[in-house]
Amino acid sequence: MTRNTEAVFILAATVLASLGVAMVQFAGGIWLDSAVALTFVSFALAFGSLHVAFRLWAPNANAMILPIAAFLTALGTVEVFRLDAELAALQRWWLVFAGVVGASIVWLLRSTGVAVLRRYRYLFLAAAMVLLMLPLLPASWPVHGAVVNGSRLWVRIDLPFAARALSFQPGEVAKVLLTIFLASYLADRSEAMSTVSRTVGPFRIPEPRHLGPVIVAAGVSFVVLVYQRDLGASLLLFGLFVGMLYVATGRGFYLGMGLVLVTVAGAAAFTMFSHVQVRIEAWLDPFADYAGSGYQTAQGLFAMGSGSLTGSGLGLGRPDLIPAAATDFVFAAIGEELGLAGSIAVIVGYAFLVAIGFGIALRSRDRFRKYLAAGLTILLGLQTFLIIAGIVRLLPITGITLPFMSYGGSSLLASAMIAALLGRISHEERT
Amino acid sequence: MNAPLRRTAWAIIIGFAVLVAATVWIQAVAGPGYRDDPRNPRLATWRVGRERGAIVTADAAVVARSDPNPLDPQTFARVYPENDLNAHTVGYVSVLFGSRGLERTRESDLVSHRDSTISGLLNAVLGGDPRPRGLRLTIDEELQRTAAAALEGERGSIIAMDPTTGAVLASVSTPGFDPNALIGPDAGLAGQQLDEDPNQPLLHRTIATTYPPGSSFKIITAATALETGVAGPATEFDDPLELELPGTTATIHNYDDDVCVDGDTVSLAEAFVRSCNTVFAELGMAVGGEALAETAEAFGFNQVIPYDLPVLASAFPEPFDFASDPPATAQNALGQRDVRATPIQMGVVAAAIANGGNIMVPHVVADVFTHDGMIESTTDVELWRRAVSPATAAILTDLMEQAVISGTGRNAAVPGVRVAGKTGTAQVTGAAPDVWFVGFAPVDPEPGERQVAVAVILEDGGPAGETASGGSIAAPIAATLFAQYLK
Numbered sequence: 001m002t003r004n005t006e007a008v009f010i011l012a013a014t015v016l017a018s019l020g021v022a023m024v025q026f027a028g029g030i031w032l033d034s035a036v037a038l039t040f041v042s043f044a045l046a047f048g049s050l051h052v053a054f055r056l057w058a059p060n061a062n063a064m065i066l067p068i069a070a071f072l073t074a075l076g077t078v079e080v081f082r083l084d085a086e087l088a089a090l091q092r093w094w095l096v097f098a099g100v101v102g103a104s105i106v107w108l109l110r111s112t113g114v115a116v117l118r119r120y121r122y123l124f125l126a127a128a129m130v131l132l133m134l135p136l137l138p139a140s141w142p143v144h145g146a147v148v149n150g151s152r153l154w155v156r157i158d159l160p161f162a163a164r165a166l167s168f169q170p171g172e173v174a175k176v177l178l179t180i181f182l183a184s185y186l187a188d189r190s191e192a193m194s195t196v197s198r199t200v201g202p203f204r205i206p207e208p209r210h211l212g213p214v215i216v217a218a219g220v221s222f223v224v225l226v227y228q229r230d231l232g233a234s235l236l237l238f239g240l241f242v243g244m245l246y247v248a249t250g251r252g253f254y255l256g257m258g259l260v261l262v263t264v265a266g267a268a269a270f271t272m273f274s275h276v277q278v279r280i281e282a283w284l285d286p287f288a289d290y291a292g293s294g295y296q297t298a299q300g301l302f303a304m305g306s307g308s309l310t311g312s313g314l315g316l317g318r319p320d321l322i323p324a325a326a327t328d329f330v331f332a333a334i335g336e337e338l339g340l341a342g343s344i345a346v347i348v349g350y351a352f353l354v355a356i357g358f359g360i361a362l363r364s365r366d367r368f369r370k371y372l373a374a375g376l377t378i379l380l381g382l383q384t385f386l387i388i389a390g391i392v393r394l395l396p397i398t399g400i401t402l403p404f405m406s407y408g409g410s411s412l413l414a415s416a417m418i419a420a421l422l423g424r425i426s427h428e429e430r431t
Numbered sequence: 432m433n434a435p436l437r438r439t440a441w442a443i444i445i446g447f448a449v450l451v452a453a454t455v456w457i458q459a460v461a462g463p464g465y466r467d468d469p470r471n472p473r474l475a476t477w478r479v480g481r482e483r484g485a486i487v488t489a490d491a492a493v494v495a496r497s498d499p500n501p502l503d504p505q506t507f508a509r510v511y512p513e514n515d516l517n518a519h520t521v522g523y524v525s526v527l528f529g530s531r532g533l534e535r536t537r538e539s540d541l542v543s544h545r546d547s548t549i550s551g552l553l554n555a556v557l558g559g560d561p562r563p564r565g566l567r568l569t570i571d572e573e574l575q576r577t578a579a580a581a582l583e584g585e586r587g588s589i590i591a592m593d594p595t596t597g598a599v600l601a602s603v604s605t606p607g608f609d610p611n612a613l614i615g616p617d618a619g620l621a622g623q624q625l626d627e628d629p630n631q632p633l634l635h636r637t638i639a640t641t642y643p644p645g646s647s648f649k650i651i652t653a654a655t656a657l658e659t660g661v662a663g664p665a666t667e668f669d670d671p672l673e674l675e676l677p678g679t680t681a682t683i684h685n686y687d688d689d690v691c692v693d694g695d696t697v698s699l700a701e702a703f704v705r706s707c708n709t710v711f712a713e714l715g716m717a718v719g720g721e722a723l724a725e726t727a728e729a730f731g732f733n734q735v736i737p738y739d740l741p742v743l744a745s746a747f748p749e750p751f752d753f754a755s756d757p758p759a760t761a762q763n764a765l766g767q768r769d770v771r772a773t774p775i776q777m778g779v780v781a782a783a784i785a786n787g788g789n790i791m792v793p794h795v796v797a798d799v800f801t802h803d804g805m806i807e808s809t810t811d812v813e814l815w816r817r818a819v820s821p822a823t824a825a826i827l828t829d830l831m832e833q834a835v836i837s838g839t840g841r842n843a844a845v846p847g848v849r850v851a852g853k854t855g856t857a858q859v860t861g862a863a864p865d866v867w868f869v870g871f872a873p874v875d876p877e878p879g880e881r882q883v884a885v886a887v888i889l890e891d892g893g894p895a896g897e898t899a900s901g902g903s904i905a906a907p908i909a910a911t912l913f914a915q916y917l918k
Contacts, residue, residue, distance in 0.1 A: 243439055335457075
């Protein structure tokens with residue numbers, strides 16, 4: 001794989017996205033309009049700038065990351081366009097923005113390498129905490145938090161010149177910043193944390209003071225759950241912390257403790273919060289309260305079932321019947337219109353991306369880079385797993401976005417950041 | 432230090448493998464179940480918008496077809512060019528009201544199999560034709576129109592069938608409805624009006640309403656006497672002015688409150704021809720409830736008649752409920768009290784007599800044809816059950832022919848055609864009588880000649896109201912049908 005092959009694949013994904021949009025328009029009986037061209041341009045700009053950045057400042061970067069990301073984004077963009085052309089227009093702007101930010105990251109790290117990030121870890125931690133708290137800003141401020149579907153995840157900026165408030169989910173970016181912090185923290189401490197100093201019965205336990213981070217992790221996750229009522233983000237953060245601790249220390253103890261904590265916290269959340277109870281009940285039997293709490297899950301199942309093997313075809317299904325089809329349930333929408341073939345292709349795409357990410361981490365010689373690559377990959381893999389598992393009823397619905405594919409600027413931005421960082425790390429390992 | 436990383440990687444990859452398995456399960460294995468779940472909102476539009484095969488009558492008049500929807504090229508619109516003519520039999524597919532009739536029961540033939548399920552894929556790979564099939568009905572377009580015209584403005588039903596095959600030649604239930612209205616832009620309002628109409632136009636009376644058969648049931652009472660040997664056509668009975676029923680003050684009168692013949696004695700044949708209640712009440716008590724029930728069931732009462740559409744079972748009460756109650760036996764023997772029959776059931780009774788006592792499975796779908804118009808499968812002509820012996824059927828045929836020649840069924844006579852039949856004027860408490868004619872023609876068809884059995888019923892006496900009788904109202908309609916079909 002060379003940069004040229006990468007360029008060809010990116011072009012192919014760009015054409016795929018444009019053709020997909022054209023097909024949706026044909027299916028809707030509309031003659032093609034500027035959306036096809038704009039999709040082409042936005043893809044070319046976003047992935048083109050990332051590609052050029054790799055070419056210039058990370059020439060040895062893994063050449064499969066961008067093509068896979070571009071194909072997933074293409075499928076997502078087409079499906080979002082199919083569901084809501086207006087959202088897709090916004091998404092195009094976000095895509096270009098995310099591509100430029102990704103490219104800028106590669107440019108910023110061009111001479112220092114990712115190692116420089118290690119120095120600013122407390123800055124990232126603070127930024128992440130501020131971002132996580134932003135949705136709690138009072139509604140009267142120009143920049144304020146907003147509750148959507150019962151979760152306080154959103155920040156809205158009222159722009160005096162725009163009719164529509166600009167909104168984003170700061171938590172998405174905060175997750176990436178927290179990963180950088182954790183990778184850096186663990187790169188310094190992992191030796192100490194993996195030292196087993198005492199045993200209690202059959203358990204070998206590290207120094208109590210090393211347990212601090214795990215407890216902090218559980219704490220942060222629980223705070224997110226309580227104040228933002230966001231089951232998905234909370235699980236994701238917790239999984240990220242525990243996963244990275246395990247990767248860094250190799251101690252099964254952290255996994256065990258994580259499991260215990262997640263069980264205790266889960267049980268507590270189940271008894272304390274009605275919205276968690278509702279989610280669990282809707283998971284166990286979505287048809288028990290079909291018109292109420294089970295509605296979204298049931299609609300997702302109907303969509304997936306109606307899609308069968310090859311799907312209804314782009315623009316020919318009814319994914320608009322699924323609540324939140326463009327965001328959390330975009331996978332079900334793909335499943336309906338592209339069928340099992342499409343949904344398996346999507347899962348396989350993510351599996352490739354995750355495999356590449358872990359491959360980069362495994363080959364990294366430097367601890368920080370290894371943990372960072374692992375952390376970003378865990379973040380990507382776990383997020384994908386949680387939301388798809390929710391749709392296919394392996395787990396309760398967690399209400400998080402599907403990286404690269406869901407509608408949402410912040411999600412796309414975070415995904416582009418992950419792709420840029422993974423690319424840069426892989427470059428550094430080969431030079 | 433890579434071991435935990437490797438394990439984490441494997442854990443996530445295995446997680447993804449589980450996702451693939453779960454997705455395969457949801458989409459390919461459990462998928463058709465979710466797709467066809469009645470709560471799936473796609474189902475209504477999907478079912479209605481799919482291309483469906485044409486439905487045509489025996490003589491190729493189009494009853495239903497699918498036209499490409501001009502507003503949405505992906506979907507089709509169902510059109511019923513005959514409006515209400517075959518509405519009850521063919522039914523409809525509507526987003527708001529679901530599906531009825533053959534559109535419902537033969538959906539698997541009528542819809543396209545061009546779908547992406549595992550079975551659809553296998554079918555395509557194995558060279559199956561995914562295009563929708565059409566149905567050719569046994570309905571004779573002209574006879575159907577004649578029957579519909581005869582019941583115009585009335586509540587009632589007509590069924591005409593070929594006794595030797597069970598093929599339904601005409602099936603009318605009035606008032607009718609226009610299925611196009613239930614799928615059009617004002618479907619909601621149209622459906623509500625049809626629903627609220629006190630005349631119940633949506634009700635498929637031919638198969639879903641039971642009426643007291645009245646004197647037309649005397650065919651079965653007479654058959655019981657012949658089969659059990661209790662009486663023959665020449666057996667003489669008393670001819671009283673009224674028959675006192677044992678253990679009650681109730682009496683049985685004849686239709687005209689007079690004696691049957693001369694007040695002395697009367698033969699069973701004479702009593703059948705004149706439809707004398709006094710004689711048949713006595714005969715009913717003589718043969719007994721057990722035997723009556725047995726014969727009624729041999730004709731199909733208390734069973735579900737096999738048909739292309741779901742048929743309500745006609746009812747003859749359990750002998751346990753009345754056999755020790757002679758007055759009840761007497762009234763049931765006259766087709767009153769607790770006896771109830773659907774029009775198709777009485778059509779089957781007529782057809783059984785015409786066919787030497789054998790009941791053929793009634794059917795309205797002649798064959799299923801492919802999109803190219805080739806016949807794919809033809810409905811088998813099958814014996815359903817044997818109602819009576821050929822000898823009994825022959826005697827009953829004689830009695831029924833006499834009833835048309837010189838008895839209550841005179842108005843069913845057609846010049847040059849040997850018609851057999853039995854009238855019925857069923858008393859309904861608080862309303863005008865339901866009037867029947869049950870019969871067939873010609874009595875003895877030449878090989879290759881057409882024969883048709885009919886049951887005609889008009890609720891509440893039809894146009895004549897209180898003064899109506901089966902002979903005055905239903906029999907002339909039967910004559911029109913015979914004349915039309917046998918001309």
